[in-house]
Amino acid sequence: MGLTLLIIGIIGWHLGMYGMFKKAGIEPWKALIPFYNTWCIVQVCRLPKIWFWLQLIPIAGQFVTIWITIIFVMHFGRYNTLQHAATIFFPFLYFPVLGFSKTERFVGHEVYLTYKKSSTREWIDAAIFAVVAATLIRTFIFEAYTIPTPSMEKTLLVNDFLFVNKVAYGPRLPKTPLSFPFVHNLMPNSQRPSYLTWLQLPYKRLPGYVNVERNDVVVFNFPLGDTVINLPTFGSAKPYYDVLRTQYDGNRESFMAGEYGDELLVHPMDKTDNYIKRCVAVGGDSVRVINGVLYVNGKMGALPTGSQLIYILSLKSPVDFQSLSENLGIDFRWSQQSNTGELLDTNEDATNALGNSKQLVLFLTKEDAEKLRTVKEVESVIKYDMAQDDLFPNDTIHKWTVDNYGTIYIPKKGTTTSLTPENIALYRRLITVYEGHTLQETNGQFIIDGSPATSYTFKYNYYWMMGDNRHNSQDSRFWGFVPETHIVGKASLIWFSWEHGPRWKRLFKSIK
Numbered sequence: 001m002g003l004t005l006l007i008i009g010i011i012g013w014h015l016g017m018y019g020m021f022k023k024a025g026i027e028p029w030k031a032l033i034p035f036y037n038t039w040c041i042v043q044v045c046r047l048p049k050i051w052f053w054l055q056l057i058p059i060a061g062q063f064v065t066i067w068i069t070i071i072f073v074m075h076f077g078r079y080n081t082l083q084h085a086a087t088i089f090f091p092f093l094y095f096p097v098l099g100f101s102k103t104e105r106f107v108g109h110e111v112y113l114t115y116k117k118s119s120t121r122e123w124i125d126a127a128i129f130a131v132v133a134a135t136l137i138r139t140f141i142f143e144a145y146t147i148p149t150p151s152m153e154k155t156l157l158v159n160d161f162l163f164v165n166k167v168a169y170g171p172r173l174p175k176t177p178l179s180f181p182f183v184h185n186l187m188p189n190s191q192r193p194s195y196l197t198w199l200q201l202p203y204k205r206l207p208g209y210v211n212v213e214r215n216d217v218v219v220f221n222f223p224l225g226d227t228v229i230n231l232p233t234f235g236s237a238k239p240y241y242d243v244l245r246t247q248y249d250g251n252r253e254s255f256m257a258g259e260y261g262d263e264l265l266v267h268p269m270d271k272t273d274n275y276i277k278r279c280v281a282v283g284g285d286s287v288r289v290i291n292g293v294l295y296v297n298g299k300m301g302a303l304p305t306g307s308q309l310i311y312i313l314s315l316k317s318p319v320d321f322q323s324l325s326e327n328l329g330i331d332f333r334w335s336q337q338s339n340t341g342e343l344l345d346t347n348e349d350a351t352n353a354l355g356n357s358k359q360l361v362l363f364l365t366k367e368d369a370e371k372l373r374t375v376k377e378v379e380s381v382i383k384y385d386m387a388q389d390d391l392f393p394n395d396t397i398h399k400w401t402v403d404n405y406g407t408i409y410i411p412k413k414g415t416t417t418s419l420t421p422e423n424i425a426l427y428r429r430l431i432t433v434y435e436g437h438t439l440q441e442t443n444g445q446f447i448i449d450g451s452p453a454t455s456y457t458f459k460y461n462y463y464w465m466m467g468d469n470r471h472n473s474q475d476s477r478f479w480g481f482v483p484e485t486h487i488v489g490k491a492s493l494i495w496f497s498w499e500h501g502p503r504w505k506r507l508f509k510s511i512k
Contacts, residue, residue, distance in 0.1 A: 012092025019099020020072070023106040038065060041072045046109050063132060073098065077107040079115055081124055135181055140171040140206075143489065145219055145274065151467035151474065152276060154306035154331065154365065155217070160506060161496040162276075164219045166489040170208030175201050175270040185271040191230050195271055203269070203485045212463055212484075215302050216279045217491040217511050220465070224479045225272030226433065230265035236273040239479070240264065245394060269485060276491055277465035277475050278304065283412030287464050289405040289477075292383060294466070303366070304512075310384040310471040311369050313360045319377045328371045332362065363472060386471050392480040393425035402470075405477050411458040413484075418455045419446050426480075427456065434483040435459045460484045 017031035024044050031037045035055075042052045047068070055064040066088055073087050076098050086094035098104045117125070147160040156162075166172075179195035180187065187194045212218060227240045234243070248255040255261065281287045281296050288294075292309055294301035325332055361384070364372070369381045386402035400406065411417070411430065419427070421444065431448065432439050435458075440447040447453065462481040467473025476482065497506035 009092040013095060016091065016095020016097070016099045020076070020095060020106070021099075023099065023104070024072075024075070025106070038068050041068055044109075045071050045075055045112075047071065063136070074115065075106060075108065075112050076104060077111060081121070131181055138182065139166075139174060141167055142492075144495075145276065145491070147276065150363075150472060151469050152217070152278070152306075153308050153363065153469040153472070155278075155304050155468045156276070156306075156491075156494075156511070157497065157499070157503070157506070159498045160494050161498075162491050162511070163493045163495055164489040165492040168208050168210050168490040168492070169212055169487055170205045172270065172485075172488075173201060173204040173206070175203060176268045177201060179271075184274065185267055191232070191265075193265065193267075193271075195268070197268060200268060205484075210490075212279055212282060212461075212487060212490075214279060214282060214285075214296065215304070217276065218279050218463070218465065219274055219276045219488040219491055220463075220482050221269060221272040221486040221488060222275045222479075223272075223429075223434075223482055223486055225267055226269065227264060227266050229260045230263045231260075234260075234263075236275075246390075272486075274488060275465075277467050277473070279463050280466045281410050281464035283410055283458075283461040283463070284415070285410045285464070286407050287405075287410065288407040289403060292386070292403040292470065294470075304468045305367075306365060307468040307470060308363045308365050308472070310386065311362050311364045311372075312380075312382045312384050313362050313372060314379040314382075315358050315360070315377055316379045317377045319375070324375065328368075328375075330364070330368045330371060363469060384471065391477050393428075395425040397422055397425065400477075402477060408464075410464050411460075411462040411481065413458055413461045416455050416457040419453060430458070430462070430481060430483070431456060434481075434485065463487070 014032055017037060018028045021031040021037070021040065022028040026040050026044060030040050038055060039052050041047075042049060045068075051064060051068060055061040055068065057064070069091065070084050070087050073083065078084075078098070083094075143164045143166065145162045145164045147156045147158055147162070150158055176195045176197065176199075178199050183194040185194055186192065222236045224239045224241050225236050228235050229238070229240050229243060234240070243260070244250060244252065244255050248258065256264075280294060280301055285296055286298070287296055294303075321332055324330065364381075369383070372378050372381045389399060389401045391398075391400050391402070391405065408426065409417070411427070417423070417427070424441070424446065428439060431437050437449050438447075445452055448456065461484045463484070464476045465482050466475045466477070491511045494506050494509045494511065497503035
């Protein structure tokens with residue numbers, strides 16, 4: 001349907017221009033030649049020639065072209081906001097009216113010069129320009145992002161406000177261009193989508209100046225977010241595919257008939273929730289986690305300074321954690337659960353809740369664990385072994401845990417891998433969802449797009465993302481690869497941070 005509408009739009013635009021050119025005294029066939037038609041408009045409207053060349057700038061040039069056509073429409077004596085809105089949003093309908101209606105005529109440049117904008121119109125034009133400019137910046141240059149969870153502690157803290165650089169890896173052209181300005185996927189304070197899906201564009205990324213590299217902090221669209229249970233307590237926090245697998249044994253029909261069927265929402269790729277993690281491996285790498293330690297290509301991976309794990313703290317006697325925090329410079333936030341299971345968010349809360357406990361569960365950096373071992377009231381600080389095993393690829397073959405995971409190969413564009421019953425679970429979603437093929441398994445044979453296949457060549461680069469808070473992060477160990485199509489940008493700068501007031505030391509801090 002989207003292609004049909006696009007074709008109708010192109011035909012209507014050029015047909016209308018054909019009639020408009022004839023009325024303006026320009027040979028009408030010139031309206032059918034791309035770029036030459038706007039050159040003719042620039043000439044007849046006596047615009048500076050620079051405006052023709054400015055429209056050749058990628059992305060921004062499209063808006064210059066729209067402005068040129070608005071000036072052309074004004075030379076037909078059409079000056080009000082509704083007429084200009086029709087020029088922007090419905091030219092394939094409005095231009096034929098101007099070109100072929102007997103009541104419409106080309107009034108010329110002299111009449112155009114007599115037009116003076118009202119103060120209201122000046123404000124409207126300024127507002128439209130501001131929205132367009134801000135949308136362009138947000139879409140193609142940088143976007144503000146707020147850290148919602150502690151998965152990147154302590155590199156990034158909850159309520160750190162970031163600038164995400166979209167130019168670094170190359171800005172994506174919007175797949176879903178018809179969207180409410182400045183809103184991602186849901187309208188504010190509602191569960192209603194903020195976009196229209198009847199126009200979908202193919203994936204296209206403009207050139208960037210760097211590639212995604214190991215240890216970059218990256219913002220990306222959540223890979224499993226294409227289908228969500230559209231309720232506040234679900235969404236990406238409790239993915240649809242996890243609920244489908246654990247509650248309905250993967251039976252979609254049973255799920256649709258269940259209690260959540262009416263609440264399912266399918267997001268386009270660029271409208272799934274934004275996540276932020278550290279890219280620990282790129283296409284062509286192999287990843288393994290042994291006893292909580294990350295290895296990339298057989299070598300120990302870089303450990304960010306703020307990276308945290310769960311430790312079991314055993315005490316000989318009670319400790320004043322508030323004083324301990326101040327003396328040792330250790331932040332115990334999110335380190336202990338209250339009796340209700342809620343995470344504590346301040347040192348004071350932790351002090352009140354811990355009481356005379358002899359054994360505590362803490363999220364600590366390696367350096368903070370070493371500091372605690374020097375405290376006389378502390379008996380031991382032992383790293384906790386995370387045995388959670390409901391992990392990607394969620395099959396019966398790969399029995400991995402959070403702290404002992406892999407080895408797993410990260411697909412690279414253009415490389416080929418053999419397909420086997422042992423590895424098909426790793427690549428099934430990659431083949432069918434991210435790269436758009438059909439995949440069937442019949443009598444042990446794999447059939448891709450109707451043809452038998454024993455191997456597969458990857459179309460995109462893929463990445464492996466992990467949180468710096470390694471024991472408190474829903475990351476690639478839970479949902480697998482991140483394709484290049486889902487990469488939004490590089491987290492580059494903390495421009496503001498807040499917790500009961502500004503965190504002044506974090507302002508304008510670069511992200512490493």
